[in-house]
Amino acid sequence: MSSHEQLVALRAPNSPKKPNILPPVERTWKFDDLLRDDLVRERWEKVQRFFFLRESTYDLTNVCNLDCDGCFYFQGDKQFTKNTSDPEAWRALMREEKKRGINFVVLAGAEASLVPEIIEACYSEVQLGVVATNGIKKIAEELAYRIHVSVWGNDESSAKTRLGKGLLPKQIKNYAGDSRAVFIYTFTRHNIAEAPAVIEELAKNDCRSTFSMFSAPVGYTGTLRHDAESLAAVRATTLDLLERFPKHVLFSHYNAVAHTHEKSMYELFSCPYPRVNKQANLGIGKTFRGYRTDLSWNMDASCCVPDIDCADCRHHASGTAIVASKLFRHATDPDTFAAWLDYVDVYLAHFVHGYEKSPNLCNKPVAPPGFKLMEG
Numbered sequence: 134m135s136s137h138e139q140l141v142a143l144r145a146p147n148s149p150k151k152p153n154i155l156p157p158v159e160r161t162w163k164f165d166d167l168l169r170d171d172l173v174r175e176r177w178e179k180v181q182r183f184f185f186l187r188e189s190t191y192d193l194t195n196v197c198n199l200d201c202d203g204c205f206y207f208q209g210d211k212q213f214t215k216n217t218s219d220p221e222a223w224r225a226l227m228r229e230e231k232k233r234g235i236n237f238v239v240l241a242g243a244e245a246s247l248v249p250e251i252i253e254a255c256y257s258e259v260q261l262g263v264v265a266t267n268g269i270k271k272i273a274e275e276l277a278y279r280i281h282v283s284v285w286g287n288d289e290s291s292a293k294t295r296l297g298k299g300l301l302p303k304q305i306k307n308y309a310g311d312s313r314a315v316f317i318y319t320f321t322r323h324n325i326a327e328a329p330a331v332i333e334e335l336a337k338n339d340c341r342s343t344f345s346m347f348s349a350p351v352g353y354t355g356t357l358r359h360d361a362e363s364l365a366a367v368r369a370t371t372l373d374l375l376e377r378f379p380k381h382v383l384f385s386h387y388n389a390v391a392h393t394h395e396k397s398m399y400e401l402f403s404c405p406y407p408r409v410n411k412q413a414n415l416g417i418g419k420t421f422r423g424y425r426t427d428l429s430w431n432m433d434a435s436c437c438v439p440d441i442d443c444a445d446c447r448h449h450a451s452g453t454a455i456v457a458s459k460l461f462r463h464a465t466d467p468d469t470f471a472a473w474l475d476y477v478d479v480y481l482a483h484f485v486h487g488y489e490k491s492p493n494l495c496n497k498p499v500a501p502p503g504f505k506l507m508e509g
C-alpha cells in the first residue's frame with residue numbers, strides 16, 4: 134500500500150453522508166416587521182448588497198514552509214496532486230470560472246504566498262477574494278485581495294504546533310497597518326490563555342483580527358481538539374477581547390455562540406456545501422467547487438475545509454457559508470435576526486477587502502434557532 138493509500142484508508146468514515154435535518158423553529162414576526170427598526174433595516178441593506186458573491190476555493194500549491202499539527206491541507210488525497218506552475222493555466226481557469234458565475238476566489242493551500250505569480254494571474258481576472266497565508270512571506274501590495282494571516286497562539290505555542298520560530302514578529306512586520314490583512318487566531322485547546330497578549334500586540338501594531346476554532350480533520354487523534362471546558366473558555370475570552378479591542382477585533386456575540394457551541398456548526402445549522410449537499414440546485418451548493426493544485430475538483434471534497442470532520446466543524450470559513458446562508462431560519466424575531474445580521478457583517482468585514490464592520494446590533498448571546506444556548 135502506498136503512503137497515499139494508507140492515508141486514505143486511515144480516514145474514518147464519520148463525515149455525515151445525509152443532509153442534516155434541523156428542528157423546526159417558531160416564527161413570531163413577519164419579515165417586514167423585523168425591518169421596522171432603522172438600524173436593522175440599514176444593516177440589512179448593507180449586507181444584502183453583497184449577496185451577489187459566488188465563491189470557490191483554489192489550492193495554488195502543495196508546498197508549505199511550516200508543518201502544523203492538524204493541518205487539514207495535508208490530510209486526505211488533495212496534498213498529492215501535481216502542481217500547476219504555469220500562471221497562464223490559472224488565468225485560463227479564472228476566465229472559465231467567471232463564465233460560470235464565480236466572482237470571489239479563495240486562494241489557499243498549502244502556502245499560497247510561495248507562488249506569487251499564480252496569485253497575480255488570478256488577480257488579473259478576478260479581483261474579489263481572499264488569500265490564506267501563514268504570513269511569513271509578504272504578498273505584494275498591488276494584489277488587493279483580503280489576506281488572512283493565520284495565528285495559532287504566541288511564539289512559544291507556534292514553535293511547538295507549527296514548527297515555526299518567531300512567527301508573530303514576522304507576520305506583524307509584513308502586515309502592520311495593511312488594510313488587506315485580517316489575522317485569524319485559531320483557538321486550539323491549549324492556546325486560549327495566551328490569546329489576550331497576542332491580540333493586544335496585534336492591535337498595538339494596527340492589525341485587525343478575528344477568531345477561528347481548531348476543527349479536527351477526519352481521523353485526527355492529536356490533542357488540539359476542543360472539549361466542553363475549552364469551548365466555554367474560548368467563548369469568554371473572545372467576548373472579552375471584543376469588548377477590549379472593538380476597533381481591531383472583528384467578532385460578535387453570535388459568532389461566539391455559533392463557533393463555541395457544544396454542537397458543531399453542521400449539527401446546529403446543516404451545511405450548504407456540495408460535499409454534504411449534493412442535490413442542491415441553487416446557491417453555493419450548486420456553484421461552489423474546491424480546486425486542487427492540478428486544477429481538478431471533486432464534489433466529495435468540495436467545501437471550504439475539505440477533510441475536516443463535519444461533526445467537529447467550527448472553522449471561521451465554514452461559518453461564513455453555513456450561518457450566512459440561513460437567513461430564513463434566523464428571521465424569526467428581532468434578537469435572532471439582529472444576531473444573524475451581526476454574523477454576516479463580521480463575515481463580510483473579514484472576507485471582503487474594503488468592507489467595514491459596523492457596531493454590533495445584538496450585544497447578548499442568542500440561542501441558535503431550534504437549540505438551547507450553551508451555559509458558561
Ligand code: SF4
Pocket residue numbers: 197198199200201204205206207242243244266267283295
Ligand atoms: S501554514 Fe497552513 S498549509 Fe502550511 S502546514 Fe500550517 S496550516 Fe498547513
Ligand code: SF4
Pocket residue numbers: 398399403404405406408409436437438439441442443446451
Ligand atoms: S464546511 Fe464543515 S460541515 Fe460543511 S462539509 Fe465542510 S467540514 Fe462539513
